[in-house]
Amino acid sequence: MTQLLAVSGLNKTYADDGRTVHALRDVSLHISVGECLGVVGESGSGKSTLVRLLLALERPDSGEAMLDGVPMFQLKPKELRAMRRHIQVVFQDPSAALNQRLPIWRSIMEPLDNFPDEKPAFLADVRHSRRETAVRLLEMVGLQAAHLDRYPHELSGGQKQRVAIARGISLGPKLLICDEPTSSLDVSVQAQMLKLLKELKRELGIAYLFISHDIAAVSMMSDRFIVMKEGQIVDRFARGQLLGEERHAYTRELVAAAT
Amino acid sequence: MKSALSGLLRPYGGWSLRSSMRFNPLTAIGASVLTLIVLLAFIGPLLLQNDPLTVNMSERLLQPSWQYPLGTDHLGRCMFSRLAAGARTTLGIAALALAAVTLIGIPIGLLSGYRRGRIDAILMRIVDAVGAFPDFIMAIAFTGFLGPSLTNLMLSIILVNWIGYARVVRGIVLAEREKEYVLAARAAGCSSGTIIWRHLQPNIISPVIVLAALDIGKMILIIASLSYVGLGAQPPSPEWGAMLNDGRPYFQANPSLMIYPGLAIMLVVISCNLISEGVRDRLDVKGTVFGKGGGAR
Numbered sequence: 001m002t003q004l005l006a007v008s009g010l011n012k013t014y015a016d017d018g019r020t021v022h023a024l025r026d027v028s029l030h031i032s033v034g035e036c037l038g039v040v041g042e043s044g045s046g047k048s049t050l051v052r053l054l055l056a057l058e059r060p061d062s063g064e065a066m067l068d069g070v071p072m073f074q075l076k077p078k079e080l081r082a083m084r085r086h087i088q089v090v091f092q093d094p095s096a097a098l099n100q101r102l103p104i105w106r107s108i109m110e111p112l113d114n115f116p117d118e119k120p121a122f123l124a125d126v127r128h129s130r131r132e133t134a135v136r137l138l139e140m141v142g143l144q145a146a147h148l149d150r151y152p153h154e155l156s157g158g159q160k161q162r163v164a165i166a167r168g169i170s171l172g173p174k175l176l177i178c179d180e181p182t183s184s185l186d187v188s189v190q191a192q193m194l195k196l197l198k199e200l201k202r203e204l205g206i207a208y209l210f211i212s213h214d215i216a217a218v219s220m221m222s223d224r225f226i227v228m229k230e231g232q233i234v235d236r237f238a239r240g241q242l243l244g245e246e247r248h249a250y251t252r253e254l255v256a257a258a259t
Numbered sequence: 260m261k262s263a264l265s266g267l268l269r270p271y272g273g274w275s276l277r278s279s280m281r282f283n284p285l286t287a288i289g290a291s292v293l294t295l296i297v298l299l300a301f302i303g304p305l306l307l308q309n310d311p312l313t314v315n316m317s318e319r320l321l322q323p324s325w326q327y328p329l330g331t332d333h334l335g336r337c338m339f340s341r342l343a344a345g346a347r348t349t350l351g352i353a354a355l356a357l358a359a360v361t362l363i364g365i366p367i368g369l370l371s372g373y374r375r376g377r378i379d380a381i382l383m384r385i386v387d388a389v390g391a392f393p394d395f396i397m398a399i400a401f402t403g404f405l406g407p408s409l410t411n412l413m414l415s416i417i418l419v420n421w422i423g424y425a426r427v428v429r430g431i432v433l434a435e436r437e438k439e440y441v442l443a444a445r446a447a448g449c450s451s452g453t454i455i456w457r458h459l460q461p462n463i464i465s466p467v468i469v470l471a472a473l474d475i476g477k478m479i480l481i482i483a484s485l486s487y488v489g490l491g492a493q494p495p496s497p498e499w500g501a502m503l504n505d506g507r508p509y510f511q512a513n514p515s516l517m518i519y520p521g522l523a524i525m526l527v528v529i530s531c532n533l534i535s536e537g538v539r540d541r542l543d544v545k546g547t548v549f550g551k552g553g554g555a556r
Contacts, residue, residue, distance in 0.1 A: 055446045084448040097439040101461050107440075111447035167443070 004174055004207050005031040005054075010063035012049050012231075023049040024060070025231045031175065036201060036208040038218035038225030040254060046231035047211050051179045054209065055089055056080055068174070085115050088173040092180035094160035098152040104163045105134040105148045111171045120172020122204060137166040141196060158189035162196065169200060177209045182217060194221060215254045227251050286537025289530040296527060300346035309337035311344040311497045320513050332502075332516055333509055334495075341497040342523055348498050350527075352413050353478040357471055359417045364424025365467065369455055371425065372432025383429070386422045394419040398481055402490040409498070412491040416478055427470055428463050435462050465542035472535030476528040483524050499524050 010027040013020050024046045031037045041047050052058045054065060056072055065072045067086060075083060088111065091097040098107050109130050112119065119126075119133075122140075126133050135145045141162040152160055161181060168176050178197065182190040194217060201208060210221045218225050219237075227235035227248065235248040309327070315335035323330045329338035367386075371379040389397070401415035402408075435441060436459065444454050483500030485491040492498030494505070499520040506516025 052442075055442070057442060057445055081448050081450075084446060087446070089443060089446050091439040091443065093439060097443050099440045099444075099458055102457075110444060110449065114448035114453075164443075167447070171447075 002033045003030055004033045004035075004068065006066045007054075008064055008066075010050070010053060010065070011061045012046075012053060012058070013061055022231050024053070027063070027228075027231070027233055029226060029233070031207050031209060033174070034201070034205045034207050035224070036210050036222045038222030039209065039211040039228060040213065040215045040218050040225060041211075041228035042213050044230070045228040047228060048179065049231075050228075051089065051177055051209075051211065054175075054177060055087060056084065085111065085118055085171040086174045087177065088168040088171060088175075089177045089179060090161070090164050090168045090181045093184045094157060094164045095152060095184075097164050098160060100152050103149045103151055104155070105131060105138075107152075108134045108137050108163060108167045108170060111167060115171060118171055120170075120204075122172065123170075137170050138163075140169070140200070141166045156189075157185050158192065161185060161189075161193055165193075165196065165200070169204060169206065172204065173206060175207045175209060177211070179211050180213070181210075183212065183214070190217070197221065215251075227254065283537050283540065285533050289533025289537070292526055293530040293534065296346060296523070296530075297350065300343045300350065303343040304340060307337070307339060309340040311336060311340040312495050314495075320509070329519055330515060332505065333513075338516070338519055341502060342499070342519055344497040345499045345502060345520065346523065346527075348409070348492060348496065349479055349482050352409060352416075352482055353475050356413050356416045356420065356478055357475055359413075360421040360474070361424055361467060361471060363417070364421035365428050365463065367421070368425040368428025368430075368463075369432055369459070372429040373436060373451065373455060373459070375433075379429075382425070386425055389419065389422050390426075392419075395481065395484070398485060399488075399490060402485060407490045407493060409486075409492050409496075412482060412485055416481055420474060420478070423470060423474065424467060427466050431463050431466060432459055435459055469535055469539040469542060472531060472538050476531030476535070479524065479531070480528055483520075 007030065008028045010024050011022075012024040013022050015021075027046070027050065029037065039047055039050070049058075053060050054072075056075075059073055064074075067083065070083070072080075072083065098104065112133065113130070123133055123136060126136050131148060134148060138144060138147055143159060143162055143166070147155065147159070147163075152163070155163065161184075165181075181197065182193050185193060197208070197210075198221065200206065208221070210218060210225075212218050215227075223239050225237050226233045227237075227250065229250050235251045307328070313336060315331070318327075318331050318335040319333055321327055321331040321335075327337050327339065329342065332338055332341065367382055371382045392400075397419045398412070398415040401418060402411045405411040405414070436454075441454060441458055444458055449457070482491055482498070483503070486498045486500030487504045489501075489504065492501045494501060502520040503517055503524075506513070506520070509516050
């Protein structure tokens with residue numbers, strides 16, 4: 001399989017009240033085109049830091065991430081901005097991830113407004129207005145045109161997360177980072193959301209970095225997954241490896257907690 | 260401007276213009292009083308053509324009459340005309356100063372909060388240094404140093420008051436810029452300008468309006484106080500604080516010379532505070548910035 005993203009030796013520390021906190025220690029991973037890599041870990045395991053680095057919102061202390069062979073952390077600001085369309089994100093809390101003051105179609109169209117010449121193939125036949133493009137995106141995530149002018153507070157949590165997913169796929173990214181996309185949702189809605197993400201992955205061929213503290217959800221979504229604790233990768237699961245074969249003590253705890 | 264306005268009138272999207280215009284009764288009273296004073300200040304001189312500066316010693320200290328609705332002062336000048344002219348001076352200077360402090364404070368707060376790092380450290384040390392002195396003392400020192408005049412008074416007010424806006428705006432920007440919708444906007448390739456204008460600006464506009472409404476009362480008080488002690492408006496120009504000082508020697512025989520300007524200052528300041536309170540409640544500005552009110556988002 002063609003390699004999409006290769007992360008090697010990522011380190012990141014924060015200064016917190018004079019103490020140095022190691023958010024990431026020597027993290028290396030790779031994701032192939034169209035593959036879903038799961039990341040399991042509790043809060044404070046460095047998952048969010050990993051997300052922020054891969055979105056190029058921050059720079060690592062050391063280490064590099066190659067996206068399609070391009071070193072991300074050596075890009076100039078202009079090149080970085082052009083690269084952003086390849087990696088998009090769906091955050092945990094859709095209420096926080098959508099600007100409450102904008103109607104949802106404005107939120108959905110924000111990435112495409114920034115890259116008007118980068119319409120992905122699945123939107124190529126939508127020729128007319130931005131609103132029509134937004135309708136198409138809404139329909140792809142199971143919402144309707146009627147939702148176009150709603151504000152986030154008028155939608156349910158699941159609907160808001162669908163809007164966030166629509167925004168995430170709107171540029172046809174190569175990698176969609178899902179940072180605990182189901183954790184803030186009701187249990188019944190969580191399953192729908194996972195189903196939607198799976199369908200989109202199959203239809204659009206997007207690779208996922210699927211992050212969750214729920215090892216069951218991760219193993220269901222992912223082709224492979226890694227387990228993180230205190231900024232380090234403590235366990236790796238290859239394709240088809242079963243949960244019973246875990247080697248690291250921490251992984252056993254996670255599995256025990258989930259079942 | 261459209262997004263600023265819609266953000267203000269419909270902070271959570273669903274509000275109508277009418278509901279945002281419904282203020283509590285005290286605020287309505289404050290707004291009416293202030294409007295009345297402003298109207299009197301501007302329409303009064305058209306109805307009553309007494310020159311506020313003309314000295315007429317044969318008509319000094321007169322009781323109210325049709326010619327002089329509030330009587331005359333110790334130099335025979337029409338009190339009403341002087342109060343109206345004073346309102347124009349005081350309110351005009353306060354408005355100018357307010358425009359200046361917001362124009363200085365908001366960009367500095369945005370820059371500081373958005374860029375963080377060294378530039379933030381430098382700007383905030385300057386803010387701390389200015390804020391370390393009580394603003395009244397700063398204003399006295401400044402006008403004392405540059406010489407007493409209304410222009411210098413205004414400059415000193417600007418010098419002292421921009422820091423409030425820089426602080427409030429910086430605090431909001433620091434909190435908002437880490438929220439996921441801002442991160443999502445950055446990941447979506449928005450430029451800093453777009454993020455500041457589309458996502459951060461609607462958050463700062465309400466607190467800034469509340470702060471401005473509070474400040475204008477405070478500024479009017481400083482203008483009047485410094486003019487009273489002779490550091491602001493110079494005689495014979497009519498200014499409420501200076502008029503208070505003019506009337507002081509005649510207080511026992513003719514208290515109205517002090518009562519009218521004092522009343523004017525009091526009414527305007529109270530009105531401004533009532534308005535700011537109503538605006539704060541209406542805009543639902545969070546309690547952390549201003550101590551009171553607010554509520555869940």
